[in-house]
Every structure is written in C-alpha cells, then in structure tokens.
Amino acid sequence: MFHRRKFHRIIAGCVLVVALGSSTEAQTQEGGKRLRGITLGMGVGAHAASSVTDYINAASLPPIRDRLDDFHAVAEFSIVPEYQVTTDWSVALEYGYQIKSFSLVGSAGMGRSDFSYEVHLPTALAHYLISGEGYWLKLGGGVGYYFGGFDQTLYGLNRTETFRAEGIGLKLEAVGNTKFDDSFYGSVGVDVRWIFGGQFKTPEGRVASVGSQTARFESFTVGLKFGVMFLY
Numbered sequence: 001m002f003h004r005r006k007f008h009r010i011i012a013g014c015v016l017v018v019a020l021g022s023s024t025e026a027q028t029q030e031g032g033k034r035l036r037g038i039t040l041g042m043g044v045g046a047h048a049a050s051s052v053t054d055y056i057n058a059a060s061l062p063p064i065r066d067r068l069d070d071f072h073a074v075a076e077f078s079i080v081p082e083y084q085v086t087t088d089w090s091v092a093l094e095y096g097y098q099i100k101s102f103s104l105v106g107s108a109g110m111g112r113s114d115f116s117y118e119v120h121l122p123t124a125l126a127h128y129l130i131s132g133e134g135y136w137l138k139l140g141g142g143v144g145y146y147f148g149g150f151d152q153t154l155y156g157l158n159r160t161e162t163f164r165a166e167g168i169g170l171k172l173e174a175v176g177n178t179k180f181d182d183s184f185y186g187s188v189g190v191d192v193r194w195i196f197g198g199q200f201k202t203p204e205g206r207v208a209s210v211g212s213q214t215a216r217f218e219s220f221t222v223g224l225k226f227g228v229m230f231l232y
Contacts, residue, residue, distance in 0.1 A: 042226065055210060060155070
C-alpha cells in the first residue's frame, strides 16, 4: 500500500499553490482571458527502466531473441487542472498514470511468466506562457512524488506477487494548444521524465531480486501526448 499520508500532503500543497495563484490578476493576449482550464490527455512514451527489464529477463529466462530491451513503449494517461497566476506564468497539478505489461515464455519449455508495471505520477508544474490569436504554447516542468507498482506471476507458480516502491520524479515539457472554439482546445505535448526511487518490495519487505538483478523504481521516459483542453 502506498504511503497515503505523504500523497495527501503533496496534493494539499499543490492545491494551496493554485489557490494562492488564483488571487493574482492576469490578462493575456488570447482574447484578454485568463488561462483557467483542465486538460485530458493520452499518449505513448519510450520508457527505459533498465533494472526492471534486467530483473524480468533474469526471472523469466526467455530465449536470447525474446529478451527485453532497455527501451520499450509505455502507455500514459493524464489529467491536468491549470490556472494562470501572472501574465506569463501558470501553475498546474498533473495526475499521470503509466502502464505496461509483459508476457515471456522461458527457454527449454519452462513456461510463461507474466509481469505488469504501473506508475502513479502526481506532479506540480509551472508553465511559461506564450499566447497569440487562437493558440497557447506552454514551456515548463515540475517535480512530484511518484508511486510504482510491479506484479509478477512466475512460471510454475499459481500466485501473483505484488511489489511497491516510491520516489522523486522530475519532468520537463512543451505543450501546444490550438483553439477550436472559445472554451475548447486541442492539445499536443512532448515531455521527458526522470524517476529516482528505491527497490521494489512486497508489503512484508521482500525485495524483487534474482541473483545480482534487483528491480528498482528508476526510469527515464520521452513521451508524446495528444488531448483536449477545456477552459472555464
């Protein structure tokens, strides 16, 4: 189970930042309106979690041709409420969710092993705003406290083991919004994200480890997202 108390403190702090920012008057070039909205997005990323893939390869023992590479595709979904606090800056609170699953058959008829990997990505963001007739461009980044989950069902076992880890995350991004009407915009974004965390462990404290390979909550992702932004 994640440390919910830490998570709630992070969310409360980010909400406070947004609330304080809402008291600042701000006008923009885009119709003289303040940016105040919510973005829904989904996308795909090139995700490198070397210690996780090395652990999966060691635990499932697939043929060499089927071994996982360091980089693999990961799906990501996000929701981002945002509020402009000055003429040139906005603050936002992103909740992102990454998910990926693997299924590998061991060599010499050892059977199939299944793995799933998920990451919860609450992130406090700040954006530098560039606006014009019918568009917004946002450049910025932020920091968050992330929570990772890792489940495995190894060949020969009829039970699933669950491991958890947590750590600090950093993100940089560029997002473009194109106007469809006064309150509805398209959204395209690119981002890079780093996670620095600890070992994946069961609730009892057992580490996800095989031989010298230990799965750690550490990764690097380059992502591309598409979505929509609603202003209110």
